Amino acid sequence: MPITIHLSCAVSIDGYLDDxxxxxxxLSSPEDLDAVLALRAQMxxxxxxxxxxxxxxxxxxxxxxxxxxxxxAAGRAPDPVKVVVTRTxxxxxxxxxxxxxxxxAIVLSQTPADVPGTLxxxxxxxxxxxEALAQTRGASDVLIEGGAKMLTLAMTHARYLxxxxxxxxxxxTGHARLFDDxxxxxxxxxxxxxxxxxxxxxxxIDLLLSRAKPLMEQALRxxxxxxxxxxxxxxxxxxxxxxxTALATGYSRETGPNDHAEEAMLSxxxxxxxxxxxxxxxxxxxxxxxxxxxxxxxxxxxxxxxYAVAEDSTFTAQTGxxxxxxxxxxxxxLTGYEDWFHTVNGPIYGPS
Numbered sequence: 001m002p003i004t005i006h007l008s009c010a011v012s013i014d015g016y017l018d019d020x021x022x023x024x025x026x027l028s029s030p031e032d033l034d035a036v037l038a039l040r041a042q043m044x045x046x047x048x049x050x051x052x053x054x055x056x057x058x059x060x061x062x063x064x065x066x067x068x069x070x071x072x073a074a075g076r077a078p079d080p081v082k083v084v085v086t087r088t089x090x091x092x093x094x095x096x097x098x099x100x101x102x103x104x105a106i107v108l109s110q111t112p113a114d115v116p117g118t119l120x121x122x123x124x125x126x127x128x129x130x131e132a133l134a135q136t137r138g139a140s141d142v143l144i145e146g147g148a149k150m151l152t153l154a155m156t157h158a159r160y161l162x163x164x165x166x167x168x169x170x171x172x173t174g175h176a177r178l179f180d181d182x183x184x185x186x187x188x189x190x191x192x193x194x195x196x197x198x199x200x201x202x203x204x205i206d207l208l209l210s211r212a213k214p215l216m217e218q219a220l221r222x223x224x225x226x227x228x229x230x231x232x233x234x235x236x237x238x239x240x241x242x243x244x245t246a247l248a249t250g251y252s253r254e255t256g257p258n259d260h261a262e263e264a265m266l267s268x269x270x271x272x273x274x275x276x277x278x279x280x281x282x283x284x285x286x287x288x289x290x291x292x293x294x295x296x297x298x299x300x301x302x303x304x305x306x307y308a309v310a311e312d313s314t315f316t317a318q319t320g321x322x323x324x325x326x327x328x329x330x331x332x333x334l335t336g337y338e339d340w341f342h343t344v345n346g347p348i349y350g351p352s
Contacts, residue, residue, distance in 0.1 A: 003134050005127075005158035006043070006143045007151055007207070008036060010200070012166050013182065016174030017148055024055045027166040029198025034064075039162065041067035043080045044139035047108075047130055049146040050086040053095055061101030079103035081137050085126050085150065089113025108133060126150065127157045148176040156243075161189070161205040164197075188213070190334065209334050211244050212306050215277045216334050220308070222251040223261070223279050223344050229253070230347040231315075235280045237261035239273035242303075247273055260286075262293035272301035277334075279341055281311045284320040294320035297329070304330040308337040314348060 010027040011017055019025040028036070040046055046060045060082040062068050071078060079101040084091060089109040098105050098116040105117035108129055112121060122129035127150075134142050144154050155161070165182065179185035190209035195202050215238050222236035232252065239247045250265030262282055276282075282293035282305065297305065310333070311318040325331055342349045 001135060001138065001140055003131055003139070004141050004160070005131070005154060006039070006141065006160045006162070007154055007158045008039060008143060008145050008162040008164075009151055009178065010164040010166060011178050012168045012170040012174060014169045014171065014174060015177050015179040015182065015185070016170045017176040017178055018055075019170050019173040020175045021173070025168075025170065027168060027200075028164055029166075029200040031197035032164050032200040032202060035197055035202070036162075036164075037063055037067055038070075040080065040143060041071050042074075043141050043143040044076070045081040045083060045134055045137060045142045047083040047085060047142060047144045047146065048097075049150050050084055050088075050091060051147055052145065053084045053097055054092060057096050059096035059100035061103070077103065080143075081106065081139060083108050083130065083133065085109075085130070085146070087111065089115060089119075091115050104137075106133065125153070127154050131157070148178050151178060155207060156211070158207050161203075161207050163203045163205060165201045165203065167199050167201075208244075209306070209332060212277055212332075212334055215240065215244060215246065216279070216306070216308055216337060218246075219249070219261075219277055219279050220337060220340050220344060222249055223341075226252040226254070226261075226344075227257075228347050233280055233311075233315075233348065234344050235261040235278060237265045237276060237278040239265050239269055239302075240275040240277060242274040244275060244277075247271065258288040260293050262296060266296060266300055269300070274302070275304040275306065276302050277306045279308045279337070279344075281307050281309065281318055282320040282324065283311070283318055284323045285316065285318070292320060292323075294323045298324065298327045302329060304332065306332045306334050308334055309341045 041062050061079045062071055081103050083106045085108045087110045089111040091107055093116040106120055107115040107117055108120050189205045191203050192206050193204040219236035219238050223234045226234035235252045237250050248265050248268040250261045252261045254264040284292040284294045286292055305324055
């Protein structure tokens, strides 16, 4: 069963998740807090860290008539399964986490301990342990609301991040920092939308596409190595695992005068790739060979294609994306690289 990990946190404008006072710093507006309740109501499992349990005393039970009704309408249990992650197993038993709601309360601990709720032991990466636990509970949508360490670890696994940024600056009183400077932090991420909720700005971030950005930039640098042509595009492609570990690369005309980037890449593989990152939509029809790259990717077992630019009508009207979609290949458009693609393909498009 595929598991989608969602992350949610609120930070000060200078990147802190909390302050050093005895009580948790309130960094979300009332409107943002209600939106978080709505997000929680869509989840099968919610995960927090032990420090959040101690300081915030959250119940993680579904709150609000509208949110309760939404879970019922979706055929979900009244409350999502809830998990607290701890290294020591030192968990106070009087928390609302254990006393409120109908869902199973799980303590995911590295250390054997006598705890309320269900004890589940783990070793190694806590995010791997969370995914394994979600599998056993049939949870496909998992929300992690952890501290800075857990969120940083989860960034390499998660699909979505909901980042609420307060206008407050905590400065010397700040604690548990997620980033030092908002602008460079955000520039490394792929933001799909923003909204203003009271005095809080919420960024909706696709973390998979964020992790794909360095690979797309590598593919564009590869495409710059293509022999120049005014009659064929310069394209770069990278084959990857599901978690975007690179397996092989290729660029147009690398292995032959009529070879496309995807062909060059596929020729170097000895295992089936899950994901392919390419600077241009894979072709379906071509004059030089009977089989287009879209079909080649399907035949190779590719399950996801992340592309920068859909092919225009400069040479031919392509339907590679439509063909991939019809064969249930996941398509993801990583925007923001159109100018770079056109610059590399200057012999076709002319000076930028």
